[in-house]
Amino acid sequence: MAWDEWEQIKAGAAAGPSASMRLNQLAPAAGGGGVGKPDMASSAAAKRAAAKAIDDDLEPGVTRDGKHAAETTNAAVKEFGAKDGHGWDTSGALKRAHETWEKQVKMLLGRLSSEKQALSATGISMQNNELDTAARLARQSRIQGI
Template identity: 70%
Template sequence: MAWEEWDQIKAEVTTRQADQMRLNQLAPERGGGGTTPDLASSPAKKQAAVKAINDDLEPGVERDGKHAAVSVSAVVKEFGARDGHGWDTSGALKKAHEAWEKQVKMLRGRLATEKGLLSATAIGLQNNDIDIAGQLAQQSRIDGY
């Protein structure tokens, strides 16, 4: 590829990125970029997210983590030292798997945290709604006039 072609490609990419980043246009009619909001603000949606984490994500991460551990352990053993000799691959796979296990553990912790926060948010928002409704329902001082 000639330098001229490379410069032309870079210029086209830069122009395309600039077009995508322009902020000098009117906002969409309903605000935001999409036609539907991304925020799951209803208690039902939060509970559905908690159920998905609980029923699908957490068991899947645990299952797949165990499967990978068994598979990698078998490979490490197969490539390990026999009669004083072994493959470097064995040690490298073992180190890589240890790092991967830490990441899986962190992911499981993050999922548990998100599940707890979703549940707490739903309860907190419901309590706020009840409190605000109670404040609004109080009789105003001018109602008696």
């Protein structure tokens, strides 16, 4: 980008409207979630499906593909390794790259496991919050005679 072009862009930005925020209307009567939509929604079935997908598809696939990479990389390291006392530098580099790969696969599996557990725990937590809120509202309404 030429210097003159950059100066033109800066001047145009400075002359344009400011980046301040202005509300042109109020939120709909139903609240910020839009008409007929709840502000916060949680689907226990969707969370179970996501946790099941991690358990059934992602974790086994990462494990399988991680092992496949190990087999092919180890074969390449062996081929490039020293047979007559002299080997290729590629062999050592591949070995170090593979060690990094194994660490990353292990970290990814750990992350997937954490996400799966969080999905399960969130569903339980949301359900408990709903029950607690309903119970508190029921207690309040009885106390106030409603």
